[in-house]
Amino acid sequence: WQVAATASGGWSGYIRDPRLTILSDSDNTAVDVGAASHLGGCRTGAVPQMMLSARVVHFAPRGWGFRLSAGYAGLRYAEPTFVRRTARVALEAGTTPEAFAALVAQERLPDAVTLDAALFKSFYFGRSRLTLSCTADNLLGTTCPYDGYESMRVGRLRSGADEAWRPHATRYSYAAPRSVTLSAAYAF
Template sequence: MVMSGITRLDWGVEAGVRIELAERLVLLTVLSVGNNIYRGEPEVAVYEDASGRLLLGGDRAWLDGFVHSATPQTTAAAALNYSTASQWGFTLEGMYAGRRYVTVNPLRRTDRFLYLASSSEERQACFRQERLPDAWVLNVGVTKGFTLFGVRVFASLSVDNLLDRRDIVYGGYEQMRFDEYTAADGRNAYRPFPARYSYAYPRTFLASLTVSF
């Protein structure tokens, strides 16, 4: 599938704040808000893989206003960092992602496919872009710096997704495949396959050791 005449509108703003709560205790916060959408209706062409023969051309995908990016449109994070005089460091971090959508299949929104839908409800469903659930995680980390035989060593251990949440949808996309079936009026109709999803990692441990000469 090839799309041409694509027009998009992308904008975003970010803000961050660093607050020293105490001599060795620091709070870091950041917020990002954006919008990544199609503007206008691009032209869609479908070619056969083996021969390159044109199967569908000259059709428009009604994508105006749909989100084109899998990136969350809203993100926020806060981290509490504490360090000691003996070179220990401790971090507690919370992260949030919202306004996330599945990646759209342009073919679902062409006149040709909408004509093949069996009912107005199915046509309306094709124009909806599924919003993924908002997600949040907690992470913790500990670091230690020291000198060993005159060499600087820095060790760290982090635990991501501390609460071991396994229901976080990381991303999703609409499949390119369609299901052919017989509608109530006897004609052949088509409906899209369900969206596919990927899930975030469960609780994850990461350890590292850095040596500086």
């Protein structure tokens, strides 16, 4: 038997508001120099703040074996965008406290849980070995976002003479769906 478990936790984020230089798309001239981006307190995206994993592997007689593994990634956040949080965008477009909060808020991604299993059989031919295996990944079949990043763009909403701005939706990458793989490996 082989049993392994790991755990990690930490805080990865911005403690102050970074300063930016914003360049024009058309001719690369500086549009805003030293602009403060309201990132203080935001977490770094694509970095789980807490992770747990466990794995059990058993090698049975006559070449049989199995592996069962589980993982957890928690306290995950979408990658924040810098430009949307500058005074040029957030303070101008965030005309109400609610609008400003929507422009500078960071989205927390849902916690991710995985469960994988594998069954394998090895056949020995002298000094050679043939291994057949069946692997099932994401047994829970969850469609959890793997990663996400905020859009730099904001959308304008008009109602009569009033005008409001809101951030565009966060973009997500999703973890692989449930999958089963059959494989054969020959070592000589």
